[in-house]
Amino acid sequence: MTSSELTRSALDEPAKPAPKSWVAAISLANVGLFTAWFGPILTLLGMQAERFAGDDKEAALAWVVGIGALCSTVANPVVGALSDRTTSRYGRRLPWTVLGICGGVASLVLLAFAPNLVVVTIGWCLAQIALNANFAAITAAVPDHAPHRQRGTIGGFLGLAQTVGAVVGAGLAAAAGGIVGGYLACAVFLVIASAPYVAMRRDLVLDPADRPSFSWGTFLRGFWISPRLHPDFAWAWLTRFLMNLGFSIGLVYLLFYLDDAVHHENPEAGVFLLSAVNSLALLVTVVAGGWLSDRLDRRRIFVTVAGVVMAAGTLSLAGFHSWTAAIIGVAVLGLGMGVFTSVDLALMIDVLPEAIDRGKDLGVVNIANSLPQVLAPVVAAPVVSVLGGYSTLYAVAAGVTLTGAVLVYRIKSVR
Known part of the structure; x- marks a missing residue:
């Protein structure tokens, strides 16, 4: 850091753009994080659900993913709040990033050698807690270091990192030759991809005089952000929740969709190929969408367009159960998700209530990412088994996404 950056208060709004080296390092760290998640x-x-549960694989996967997502729903805002109050000489966010990486590696190793579904569930819960500690700290670093007019662009790179991580995770899982190799490969990649960001040690130190006094009552009440006092934050949160729920409803059973509806001869390899197609499509829009949003100083119209495009992609999956339709559907979905992920982060940062609570508030925001993982299998399992199968499932996903695309216009303080 420069001397001016070293002396800047951790609570000040950044004035200078974050350097390109930092943007590249935090983006690569996100690739590692999402590889560990999406593999x-x-x-x-x-x-593992198929190995340990057989014909009940859908319900088993729903339980594992759902319970793990509940853990992430709690871990993300709690770690964000703790990082807000951290006065370590290494900074507010970086210590939690390192703890998250170490815990994530340990959890993935446990999952690799899990002997039954109970241990898989425990391992995934621990992984969700650790990886969400990392995610909370990295996300909070963006408003700490990037000014308003750079956040859409950085959101674009972080959105790109998310999709690349999904491709790398699926690729490592497919190429490693089994469950053990897949988990270990994801763990090693998490460490390698995170190393440059950690080594930079670019973090602001919180002056102990700026740290608010602590009480358990105040700490716990702080996780409730009143929609009456902060309506724009509430609408932005709901928009993110709905968009992610629509996406998660389709994503959670993609492996089974290829197996049971498309009858793909190798569903695991099919998931990897579809993830690659989705990533290539996202490349077309993710950075450009965030950059254009910064230049036009507009957020809402980009979210709406993204929602419409994403709905078109899921409707393709609903209407045509073929490999060709799956490729087209995930490609269109990628185009929309690219715009949404880049602009949405900038929009959420723009409506944060207080600088001192950036980590905690962004942790509450990230519940809108993790809670859909809880609800998606709850919604998807009965839809697939009782209410009409995969056509109905993806139609529901489209409707949820379109609702979020409309409600973004209830936000008034962001254009």
Whole structure:
């Protein structure tokens, strides 16, 4: 850091753009993080559910993913709040990033050698807690270091990192030759991808005089952000929740969709190929969408367009159960998700209530990412088994996404 950056208060709004080296490092760290997340979600957990539960694999996967997501729902805002109050000489966020990486590696190793579904569930819960500690700290670093007019662009790179991580995770799981190799490969990649960001040690130190006094009552009440006092934050949270729920409803059973509806001869490899197609499509829009949003100083219209495009992609999956339709559907979904992920982060940062609570508030925001993982299998399992199968499932996903695309216009303080 420069001397001016070293002396800047951790609570000040950043004035200078974050350097490109930092943007590249935090983006690569996100690739590692999402590799560790999506390798299990897209492939490895499904393989273990099939191994240990057989014909009940859908319900088993729903339980594992759902319970793990509940853990992430709690861990993300709690770690964010703790990082807000951390006065370590290494900074507020970086110590939690390192703890998250170490815990994530240990959890993935436990999952690799899990002997039954109970241990898989425990391992995934621990992984969700650790990886969400990392995610909370990295996300909070963006408003700490990036000014308003750079956040859409950085959101674009972080959105790109998410999709690349999904491809790398699915690829490692498929190429490693089994469950054990897949988990260990994801763990090693998490460490390698995170190393440059950690080594930079670019973090602001919180002056102990700026740290608010602590009481358990105040700490716990702080996780409730009143919609009456902060309506724009509430609407932005709901928009993110609905968009992610629509996406998660389709994603959680993608492996089974290829197996049971498309009848793909190798569903694990199919998930990898579809993830690659989704990533390539996202490349077209994710950075450009965030950059254009910064230049036009507009957020809402980009979210609406993204929602419409995403709904078109899921409707393709609903209407045509073929490999060609699956490729087209995930490609269109990628185009929309690219715009949404880049602009949404900037929009959420723009409506945060207080600088001192950035980590905690962004942790509450990230519940809108993790809670859909809880609800998606709850919604998807009965839809697939009772209410009409995968056509109905993806139609529901489209409707949920379109609702979020409309409600973004209830936000008034962001254009």
